[in-house]
């Protein structure tokens with residue numbers, strides 16, 4: 001694409017337009033799963049942006065779509081301390097465990113009615129992404145919950161991760177948490193390629209996602225077709241949420257994929273019905289899901305219930321029964 005006629009001022013203006021247009025179409029394609037333009041039209045826009053940035057490298061901004069293709073390899077990952085620990089989840093394996101969870105929440109809160117929210121539990125790698133004034137400044141793995149690895153260049157390449165939040169007046173700080181996953185289909189293709197090249201195949205999509213995110217060469221990560229599904233937040237400054245359901249709608253609005261099948265329930269009996277329904281369709285999702293996360297919907301109540309040293313008291317993970325080995 002010929003961009004030799006552009007003055008620097010015209011280039012700056014055109015780059016801003018292209019960033020907004022391309023970031024919008026990324027959102028349509030990877031988050032809303034409803035593209036408005038063809039891949040060819042998208043590529044033309046992307047090539048035009050690359051051509052102008054090549055002529056004017058100092059006009060490249062951190063939120064440019066060109067920053068999603070990876071950077072030169074690192075020697076090691078710097079350490080990150082999570083100011084809000086990334087906790088694990090307690091497990092429930094049957095209806096009685098869910099009833100016991102409900103009894104415990106009622107006992108600890110002194111309430112006789114608890115509203116719950118359910119989401120899929122994706123089987124991937126937990127990630128925390130920090131945005132300051134709407135710009136992605138850091139991506140980190142969970143690690144031990146307090147100490148994680150700084151994998152920022154890798155996280156930038158993950159599909160459905162915006163380099164700039166899609167709202168005009170972003171909060172000063174928001175750490176978005178979610179699961180990085182690999183679709184089953186992309187996992188099969190990757191393993192076939194690896195076997196062709198005499199490389200060891202990954203055991204499952206979760207290991208493939210974890211291995212791809214923790215690549216020192218983020219250009220390799222960019223080739224691995226990873227997706228991010230957001231489910232919560234860490235440190236937040238300047239925005240508040242009343243319920244978990246509202247939090248998810250906000251995350252979707254600012255540019256993230258959220259779990260399919262999100263529902264609010266007036267009681268644990270409704271949760272148990274939903275658990276049966278989702279268990280029956282567990283293989284229908286394009287990514288690995290190993291259960292359902294059941295959360296107290298009211299954020300104020302979540303805070304009151306708090307957490308143990310390693311698990312929240314306001315959420316529990318119902319684990320799908322182990323699949324029968326394919327005979």
Ligand SMILES: NC(=O)c1cc2c(N)ncc(C(N)=O)c2s1
Nearest residue numbers: 087088089119120121122231293
């Ligand atoms: N450790 C955690 O708190 C969570 C872990 C996960 C996970 N692996 N997948 C989905 C959710 C969710 N939908 O909330 C959560 S929450």
